[in-house]
Amino acid sequence: MSPNYVIDLIRSEAERIATAIGKDFIWYIFGSFSREPKIAADIDLLIICHSHRQTQELRTALSGLCLELPIHLLLMTTEEAIETQFVSSQKCYEIFPTLRASILDKAP
Amino acid sequence: MARSLEDTTKWVAGILLDRKVATEAELIGPQLIRVSRPKFAPFLAAIVNSSRVAIHDVQPFVDAGDAEIIANVPKESVWTGDAIRLLEEQPMAFGGIRDLMSASADEDVRTYVRSEYRFVERGLRQHDKVESFDRENERVYVVHRHSMKPLSFVLINEYELTGDHIRTARDRYGAFDTVLLNNPNGTITAGAESVAKAMKVPVFKWGQFLGRLNSP
Numbered sequence: 212m213s214p215n216y217v218i219d220l221i222r223s224e225a226e227r228i229a230t231a232i233g234k235d236f237i238w239y240i241f242g243s244f245s246r247e248p249k250i251a252a253d254i255d256l257l258i259i260c261h262s263h264r265q266t267q268e269l270r271t272a273l274s275g276l277c278l279e280l281p282i283h284l285l286l287m288t289t290e291e292a293i294e295t296q297f298v299s300s301q302k303c304y305e306i307f308p309t310l311r312a313s314i315l316d317k318a319p
Numbered sequence: 320m321a322r323s324l325e326d327t328t329k330w331v332a333g334i335l336l337d338r339k340v341a342t343e344a345e346l347i348g349p350q351l352i353r354v355s356r357p358k359f360a361p362f363l364a365a366i367v368n369s370s371r372v373a374i375h376d377v378q379p380f381v382d383a384g385d386a387e388i389i390a391n392v393p394k395e396s397v398w399t400g401d402a403i404r405l406l407e408e409q410p411m412a413f414g415g416i417r418d419l420m421s422a423s424a425d426e427d428v429r430t431y432v433r434s435e436y437r438f439v440e441r442g443l444r445q446h447d448k449v450e451s452f453d454r455e456n457e458r459v460y461v462v463h464r465h466s467m468k469p470l471s472f473v474l475i476n477e478y479e480l481t482g483d484h485i486r487t488a489r490d491r492y493g494a495f496d497t498v499l500l501n502n503p504n505g506t507i508t509a510g511a512e513s514v515a516k517a518m519k520v521p522v523f524k525w526g527q528f529l530g531r532l533n534s535p
Contacts, residue, residue, distance in 0.1 A: 250334065285477075
């Protein structure tokens with residue numbers, strides 16, 4: 212399972228969900244997969260959305276992807292993300308809607 | 320989109336080699352890996368891929384008896400209490416890929432227990448108000464206390480406890496009386512506090528939780 216395959220798969224799910232539910236979400240990768248994607252045992256995925264209702268919709272929409280990949284899913288509201296400063300403190304890489312190239316630089 | 324179980328097992332074997340956990344990781348079946356390691360004897364690991372690991376997922380490996388650990392690949396998943404009890408009786412270890420990697424460093428893989436579960440279970444056994452405890456599933460325990468009603472809790476190990484964590488715990492693991500945030504560096508977001516209040520499930524960290532066990 213190459214890092215490029217993983218990113219492509221997650222981004223295609225993000226596209227699907229943006230069409231089905233809405234475009235309000237920002238998707239990030241963090242943790243071991245963002246540092247050493249080739250040997251990571253799991254994939255830390257953060258999605259920031261506006262409300263708790265949206266987090267529930269997202270969980271349901273992502274159940275197939277979470278069975279396909281060993282994803283540790285972290286869903287935060289915008290308020291929680293601001294409160295914790297999670298994106299900066301954990302050095303999260305945005306992968307959707309914008310794909311930051313640096314995540315793929317680490318792939319073979 | 321779905322990968323075959325054999326492809327998933329091959330991927331796990333590759334991770335064990337890439338992480339240098341294993342010197343060899345040989346597929347001997349679609350869901351079985353023989354793991355050779357530098358210090359200790361080889362062992363067999365069974366790989367499953369389920370959002371809810373129940374007895375029927377593990378029974379074939381229990382019947383065969385040769386696997387020492389069963390690892391479930393999806394992280395967003397739950398091990399049922401029945402499956403856990405069946406494996407503990409053998410004994411066979413259980414967990415995810417990270418558990419498989421950690422267990423590979425133990426001479427006796429069968430008796431491996433994830434450190435967060437070991438820590439909490441030891442704490443419960445040493446608490447003078449605790450008579451016994453049961454496990455409803457991977458993350459919900461029911462504590463039976465001397466002269467007090469039972470208290471159930473869900474064990475969550477996160478750096479930032481969010482509202483979604485608590486809602487998901489309720490959906491995935493069922494009812495519980497309290498939340499134990501077991502990460503010593505973990506913080507509780509305002510969103511988590513709000514959801515917990517709405518659900519009437521107080522959130523405790525470890526020291527506070529030990530105190531809670533003293534109260535009816």
